[in-house]
Amino acid sequence: MFKPSTKTAVTTAAAIAFVAAAALPHAAFAADVLRIGAPLALTGGLADEGKKQEAVWQLWLDKLNAAGGVKVGDKTMKVEIIKYDYQTDGKRAGQLAEKLITDDKVDFLTAPFGSGHTKIIAAVTERYQVPLLACVASSESVYDQSFKYLFGTLAPNSGMTDAMAALYKEKLPTLKKVAIYGRDDVFPKSMATSMATSAKAAGIEVVYNELYAVGTMDHSAAISAIKSTGADWIYMTGYTQDLILGRKQLNDLGVKAPIVTMVTGPAYREFTDGLGDLADGVTSSTWWHHATAYTGAAGVWPSTEAFYKDFTAAFKSDPDYVHASCAAAADVLVNAVQKAGGTDKAKVRDALEATDMLTFYGPIKFGPNHMNLGRDMPIIQVQGKDIKVLYPASIANAEMKLIK
Structure with a gap:
């Protein structure tokens, strides 16, 4: 069941960070915790969309950590998501992405809703060479900038x-x-x-x-x-x-x-x-509908049906493509960490580039521009x-x- 995070920290201009993690002392800097940064539009014009990302990532996180975490090499890692509200302000989104990298020391980032704000954050993550998973950006203009660290789970428009x-x-x-x-x-x-x-x-x-x-x-x-x-x-x-x-x-x-x-x-x-x-x-x-029936999937949910069952039990409503793509993006990131044998950013980037996996959302294989290869x-x-x-x-x- 989804439960809102309870840890909060106030940052510049009333942006709020919600830290969702296992109850570990100093979890944000523990070596056995995989840290994912998430700038989100939780207020402002894109709040409806941003809250969907927040909710499904919490659902994914709760299920993953309840199962013990992620097996990476010879150790098991808990996962932590550090989230900031950038208030649907593109400039603030870029600033908070940089804060997540430099102050919060996240290992990787996920992108917020929309191609425009994803493009802003991608410029930041590229500068710091931090892998960025975009789950709701489908405009080719975002991916034609030769970004080496940006990967998107949506197919081209x-x-x-x-x-x-x-x-x-x-x-x-x-x-x-x-x-x-x-x-x-x-x-x-x-x-x-x-x-x-x-x-x-x-x-x-x-x-x-x-x-x-x-x-x-x-x-x-x-x-x-x-x-x-x-x-x-x-x-x-x-x-x-x-x-x-x-x-x-x-x-x-x-x-x-x-x-x-x-x-x-x-x-x-x-x-x-x-x-x-x-x-x-x-x-x-x-890009997705719960009527699809993928089975034998890698990640937290082994099938579309399993994801749909958990989602509807938690939220009493049907999931849409935002929920599915973003949950699958988290699975893809964890899979890359496992393939890389750790959180080394360059190795994880290479593992993402080689991704070819089936998730409950469908097949994900990144093309030359790092968009998910097109399908019907x-x-x-x-x-x-x-x-x-x-x-x-x-x-x-x-x-x-x-x-x-």
């Missing part, structure tokens, strides 16, 4: 958009026009760009393609412009609250289309809870109060419904 354009053309043969509206931020912007490229390649005309500023609180002007295009498909990118507002304003302004896609809205329970009936019919794409990623749709998987066929459990 383009795999999602190509499949989506092909599927929607199949389900709606009359599909001719798409309107694309994206948040001007690293991940949402890259998804909008990728979607425009995929749509054009599929013979779909892009009749609207604009970005909105971070913090935009009114989309009515853009939505009115989209309405005038007569688009068959509306594709909006952003984060949960952006997309909830966008869907409400589409309804308020009477804008309808047979296909409405919001990336990655329906992947989050907050989206469907926040919209109620207005969420029905909205499609999206994601689920396309999902809200149908009633449920999330249904439309693609790939191997895990699909519903047919796509058009919005009337």
Whole structure:
């Protein structure tokens, strides 16, 4: 069962550190403790996403340490996660990453939610040559900087958009026009760009393609412009609250289309809870769904089912791709430490580069740019109060419904 950490320490500008570890004296500097640093957005605009990372890492940590820790060579190590709230401030994220390395003496770091903030932290870890595991950064622009110490468990964005354009053309043969509206931020912007490229390649005309500023609180002007295009498909990118507002304003302004896609809205329970009936019919794409059935996995959970069982028992809700990818990233890091025979940063980096393993989340093998090699990623749709998987066929459990 997940229990919030109780140790706290106040740092600069009210950032709070929560240390979660076995009850060892001076655990933060013990030689037999594997220390992982985690700058997280626990307040501010990305707090919903950051709290998901915090919760699933605590679940993973409790299970790992309850089993005795990690066997590394001839010793067993407990694991400690030192977490700071960077308050959804990119500059603060970089500062706290450096603090974790220089003051807290962590062995490795995990990255926070989003490609933009991951990129900031990657610049810090690269300078100090500390391996960094990113579990919610999928924009190729983060990985094209020749970072040697950054590794990501998500696959590239383009795999999602190509499949989506092909599927929607199949389900709606009359599909001719798409309107694309994206948040001007690293991940949402890259998804909008990728979607425009995929749509054009599929013979779909892009009749609207604009970005909105971070913090935009009114989309009515853009939505009115989209309405005038007569688009068959509306594709909006952003984060949960952006997309909830966008869907409400589409309804308020009477804008309808047979296909409405919001990336990655329906992947989050907050989206469907926040919209109620207005969420029905909205499609999206994601990197993972608990309907996948991986077995014989390495790590804390031997199967998707085992992870799902523990998660739902702890939180009384379904996990999404953020939970799964981040828990799997922790498994990958521990596996690399075991392969390296210790916490030597260069050896662990080399072990990460050679990773080829099956986790409950799926296969993880890092490509030349250190992103997880592409695989078929689920396309999902809200149908009633449920999330249904439309693609790939191997895990699909519903047919796509058009919005009337």
